[in-house]
Amino acid sequence: MSKTKERIVIDPITRIEGHLRIEVIIDENNRIVDAYSSATMWRGIEIILKGRDARDCGLMAMRICGVCTGTHYQRSIEAVEHALGITIPKNARLVRNLIQGSLYVHDHLVHFYHLHALDWVDVISALKADPYKAAKVAERYSENPWENSPNKYKAVQERLKRFAKGGRLGPFANAYWGNKSYKFTPEQNLVALTHYLDALEVQRWMAQMMAVWGGKNPHPQSLVVGGVTCVKDLKDPSRHALFKELLEKSRDFVNRAYLPDILMAADAYKDDALNGVGSGLGNYLAYGGFRLDDNPMYKGKTLFPSGVVLNKDLSRVIPFDQEKVAEDVTHSWYKYEGTDKPLHPFEGQTNPDYTGFDKDGLLKVEEKYSWIKAPIYDDTRVEVGPLARMIVGYASGDERIKSYVNKALKAAGLPAKALFSTVGRTAARAIETQLMADMMMEWSDELASNCAQGDLSTWTEFDYEELTKGKELKGYGLEEAPRGALGHWVRIVDGKVANYQAVVPSTWNAGPRDYKGRMGAYESAIVSNTVVADKNQPVEILRTVHSFDPCIACAVHIIDTKGKELGVYKVDPVGGFCNV
Amino acid sequence: MQFFSREHMKNIFTKPTNYVDTNKGEKYYKSLYEKMRKRLDELKAMKPVREHDIKFEKALDMWELSRRDFLKWVSATTALLMLPPTFEPLVAEAAEVMNRIPIIWINIQDCDGNSEALLRSSAPTVDELILDYLSVEYHETLMAAAGDQAEKCLEDAVRDFKGKYLLFVEGSIPVGMPEAFTIGRHPETGVERVQRLAKDAAAVIAVGSCATFGGIPAAYPNPTGAVGVMDVVKGKPIVNIPACPHNPANSVGVIMHYILTGELPELDSLLRPKFAFGYRIHDNCERRAHFDAGEYVEEWGDEGAKNNFCLYKMGCKGPFTFNNCSIIRYNDGTNWPIGVGRGCIGCAEPDFWDKYATERPLANSDIHPPGLWGVEATVDKVGLGILTATAIGIGIHAVASAVAGKKEETK
Numbered sequence: 001m002s003k004t005k006e007r008i009v010i011d012p013i014t015r016i017e018g019h020l021r022i023e024v025i026i027d028e029n030n031r032i033v034d035a036y037s038s039a040t041m042w043r044g045i046e047i048i049l050k051g052r053d054a055r056d057c058g059l060m061a062m063r064i065c066g067v068c069t070g071t072h073y074q075r076s077i078e079a080v081e082h083a084l085g086i087t088i089p090k091n092a093r094l095v096r097n098l099i100q101g102s103l104y105v106h107d108h109l110v111h112f113y114h115l116h117a118l119d120w121v122d123v124i125s126a127l128k129a130d131p132y133k134a135a136k137v138a139e140r141y142s143e144n145p146w147e148n149s150p151n152k153y154k155a156v157q158e159r160l161k162r163f164a165k166g167g168r169l170g171p172f173a174n175a176y177w178g179n180k181s182y183k184f185t186p187e188q189n190l191v192a193l194t195h196y197l198d199a200l201e202v203q204r205w206m207a208q209m210m211a212v213w214g215g216k217n218p219h220p221q222s223l224v225v226g227g228v229t230c231v232k233d234l235k236d237p238s239r240h241a242l243f244k245e246l247l248e249k250s251r252d253f254v255n256r257a258y259l260p261d262i263l264m265a266a267d268a269y270k271d272d273a274l275n276g277v278g279s280g281l282g283n284y285l286a287y288g289g290f291r292l293d294d295n296p297m298y299k300g301k302t303l304f305p306s307g308v309v310l311n312k313d314l315s316r317v318i319p320f321d322q323e324k325v326a327e328d329v330t331h332s333w334y335k336y337e338g339t340d341k342p343l344h345p346f347e348g349q350t351n352p353d354y355t356g357f358d359k360d361g362l363l364k365v366e367e368k369y370s371w372i373k374a375p376i377y378d379d380t381r382v383e384v385g386p387l388a389r390m391i392v393g394y395a396s397g398d399e400r401i402k403s404y405v406n407k408a409l410k411a412a413g414l415p416a417k418a419l420f421s422t423v424g425r426t427a428a429r430a431i432e433t434q435l436m437a438d439m440m441m442e443w444s445d446e447l448a449s450n451c452a453q454g455d456l457s458t459w460t461e462f463d464y465e466e467l468t469k470g471k472e473l474k475g476y477g478l479e480e481a482p483r484g485a486l487g488h489w490v491r492i493v494d495g496k497v498a499n500y501q502a503v504v505p506s507t508w509n510a511g512p513r514d515y516k517g518r519m520g521a522y523e524s525a526i527v528s529n530t531v532v533a534d535k536n537q538p539v540e541i542l543r544t545v546h547s548f549d550p551c552i553a554c555a556v557h558i559i560d561t562k563g564k565e566l567g568v569y570k571v572d573p574v575g576g577f578c579n580v
Numbered sequence: 581m582q583f584f585s586r587e588h589m590k591n592i593f594t595k596p597t598n599y600v601d602t603n604k605g606e607k608y609y610k611s612l613y614e615k616m617r618k619r620l621d622e623l624k625a626m627k628p629v630r631e632h633d634i635k636f637e638k639a640l641d642m643w644e645l646s647r648r649d650f651l652k653w654v655s656a657t658t659a660l661l662m663l664p665p666t667f668e669p670l671v672a673e674a675a676e677v678m679n680r681i682p683i684i685w686i687n688i689q690d691c692d693g694n695s696e697a698l699l700r701s702s703a704p705t706v707d708e709l710i711l712d713y714l715s716v717e718y719h720e721t722l723m724a725a726a727g728d729q730a731e732k733c734l735e736d737a738v739r740d741f742k743g744k745y746l747l748f749v750e751g752s753i754p755v756g757m758p759e760a761f762t763i764g765r766h767p768e769t770g771v772e773r774v775q776r777l778a779k780d781a782a783a784v785i786a787v788g789s790c791a792t793f794g795g796i797p798a799a800y801p802n803p804t805g806a807v808g809v810m811d812v813v814k815g816k817p818i819v820n821i822p823a824c825p826h827n828p829a830n831s832v833g834v835i836m837h838y839i840l841t842g843e844l845p846e847l848d849s850l851l852r853p854k855f856a857f858g859y860r861i862h863d864n865c866e867r868r869a870h871f872d873a874g875e876y877v878e879e880w881g882d883e884g885a886k887n888n889f890c891l892y893k894m895g896c897k898g899p900f901t902f903n904n905c906s907i908i909r910y911n912d913g914t915n916w917p918i919g920v921g922r923g924c925i926g927c928a929e930p931d932f933w934d935k936y937a938t939e940r941p942l943a944n945s946d947i948h949p950p951g952l953w954g955v956e957a958t959v960d961k962v963g964l965g966i967l968t969a970t971a972i973g974i975g976i977h978a979v980a981s982a983v984a985g986k987k988e989e990t991k
């Protein structure tokens with residue numbers, strides 16, 4: 001490292017799920033020239049799943065994450081259904097889409113306002129805003145802005161003033177307020193801050209939506225291998241009506257606050273978008289998801305197409321093949337036994353090999369430095385997430401996705417290349433939220449009319465003992481979680497889980513260097529054309545890292561203490577008396 | 581390694597503290613009222629954390645909340661805390677002095693489910709007020725600062741509110757493998773962090789099943805040696821608010837209780853507040869009548885499911901689980917797991933992942949808690965329609981204890 005270069009450490013990265021540390025190297029002009037992403041927590045859920053009845057995995061696998069809650073649940077159940085060859089009934093498919101859809105709108109909204117917005121919005125600057133002008137500003141980005149009135153903005157300002165006067169800012173304390181990298185006017189800041197507070201209420205409606213069909217949020221409980229259990233609610237027209245009412249209200253907020261606020265950001269941060277600040281790898285992967293018909297898994301139409309786009313080339317989509325997924329541990333705190341090559345999830349092993357920090361308390365970046373593995377697709381590093389979904393959909397020529405993306409680009413007055421940036425990543429999430437809310441209206445109606453016509457089937461009958469006795473079965477549940485491509489791979493021997501591996505969105509994105517020294521998606525995005533205005537307040541780094549909506553609990557779920565075969569442990573978790 | 585002993589199971593199921601005394605008599609409530617009155621006056625004389633006082637009426641106007649919504653919340657909270665309605669004015673007043681109690685919330689081996697649950701806080705319509713008026717000094721998921729600046733928020737709060745703050749812990753603590761969690765520029769492990777911050781706290785509140793009993797990371801074979809807060813923090817008052825995730829009504833309830841009395845609420849043998857965990861799910865279940873009538877769901881989606889029959893045979897662990905979710909439910913009362921046709925998985929009980937979280941009733945697993953052979957036997961008989969409705973009306977605990985008692989005698 002040359003003397004003019006400096007290392008910046010951010011730990012903890014806050015406003016995310018879990019524990020993430022970022023270290024970057026800046027040169028004498030404050031340009032970021034290198035970056036390292038490290039997860040500093042793990043738990044070991046996959047080893048815990050080993051030896052259990054495969055039907056019980058869903059509830060436990062869901063606890064991989066309390067944010068993308070329910071999405072792991074669904075993948076786990078689907079992996080088992082795939083292994084057993086079960087096709088679920090129409091009602092079950094629609095209920096699952098609606099539960100997962102509720103999660104999308106909820107997760108994206110909370111992410112934008114409560115976890116990400118403060119990278120774009122200077123809260124203190126909002127104090128200087130003119131509430132009358134703020135109302136005018138809001139009209140610039142929406143024909144009918146959400147609860148737009150000077151009185152409302154004034155009230156928010158009053159509340160904020162009391163906060164600031166009190167001397168302690170609570171959750172708003174010690175942030176990078178006043179940093180030159182913030183580009184909103186005081187009025188724009190006030191509008192966005194007001195929506196930040198309103199969104200606290202709106203996100204509760206979205207959580208209620210999930211509870212209607214899922215029982216509760218977070219961690220719903222209505223999915224089982226073969227279908228869903230919420231028959232009582234499906235029979236009740238008032239439950240369908242409640243869901244739709246909540247959805248309509250939520251969609252209203254998405255259209256009149258969330259989307260306009262994104263347009264406002266795209267306007268203020270236009271140069272960043274056009275200069276590709278935070279663009280990253282330029283390779284995008286989607287597993288595809290949200291089933292639109294009742295064909296067997298992976299044989300029907302899906303809302304999000306699967307595929308791979310390389311080098312930002314929208315003219316070509318490479319078909320996705322799950323066999324080409326692998327994980328490498330050269331720079332991760334694990335070691336492989338018998339090989340040093342990346343492994344496919346069916347063969348995955350995860351033996352911890354913690355080598356710690358160096359004597360200055362910094363990451364040993366030449367060696368191992370993260371609890372996350374480095375996933376590789378067909379020997380390429382890729383990015384996953386809403387942007388990847390929109391790009392793969394767009395490049396696939398999907399008319400629905402194209403129309404939503406084009407509409408937003410037109411409203412922002414930006415070319416498609418603006419998508420390849422931190423701004424684009426954040427915008428893709430909002431565009432997708434709008435698409436999802438519209439699709440859910442359709443699914444909700446389809447479900448209500450199917451139930452009203454007397455179809456109350458929710459579960460496909462199967463005999464678990466018969467199907468699994470003396471057999472080895474393999475299955476995978478591949479879908480799109482809010483944060484990106486999520487896959488669970490399961491091997492079942494004699495009805496018990498023999499191996500379980502998940503390759504999840506934040507593993508793809510937050511992974512460290514691989515065996516060829518290639519960067520992961522966060523690392524690559526941080527170094528993409530980024531200069532920090534003030535190295536003591538690196539808000540630019542937060543903005544780019546947060547644009548991925550990091551979820552570290554998801555990414556560090558794995559541990560297999562010795563890579564042992566099933567049978568070495570005498571596991572009888574249900575029985576409760578376990579001996580090693 | 582024996583994973584858990586029969587003795588341990590017996591303790592869980594037979595501790596008499598699991599039952600709540602909801603009416604403690606006029607004398608008790610009178611002295612409690614006076615105590616709370618005094619405490620509130622003391623708090624009012626204290627400087628608020630944020631050096632401004634809450635003008636409650638004004639705040640309500642500002643947020644277009646009606647007095648009625650607020651009063652609804654007050655009466656719900658009063659009931660939650662098992663206080664008579666005469667205490668409502670005190671609870672209302674307590675809401676106004678909540679900002680005297682600073683809160684530090686830390687995450688260790690977590691999935692953020694409890695923070696997410698807090699965000700959905702179903703204290704009706706006034707929860708943004710609560711988010712605002714609780715003085716949250718550190719919360720990684722919500723705070724604006726990051727890195728060194730975030731750590732400074734924490735250090736400032738610990739220094740300024742030494743001995744006064746409530747420390748909320750979410751997530752388990754890996755003691756078998758401390759390196760499974762580190763945080764900060766100068767990496768600190770989970771054990772170090774919890775112990776350091778607990779030292780200067782007024783009390784420690786463990787939220788969610790991971791922070792209380794180890795939760796999912798502690799499920800067999802517990803690869804990181806994960807434990808709950810009470811296993812690493814000694815010499816401090818600790819409250820456990822288990823469930824996966826915890827119900828935010830219960831954490832708000834604990835805070836309110838602390839504000840009203842300066843003390844933690846009455847706890848059971850597992851350090852859970854009795855106001856929340858004194859109820860057996862089964863005893864307040866909407867499907868209870870079907871249990872009593874011997875009507876069960878026998879297979880997902882069958883005729884029984886279509887008629888909302890009891891989920892016991894589909895693995896519901898409501899009869900063995902103490903929590904108030906059958907009363908307050910989730911997400912503003914929208915639903916709860918049994919409502920949605922999936923049995924209780926016992927998430928407020930220790931070791932539930934290894935004991936309860938299956939689709940099969942306990943009778944079909946190898947676990948047979950003392951006294952519960954009886955319940956299992958009874959259920960099968962009920963299913964066959966052998967017992968008469970009158971006999972069943974006694975309630976499962978009565979039946980269970982009678983049968984269990986008989987079993988003990990014959991040993």
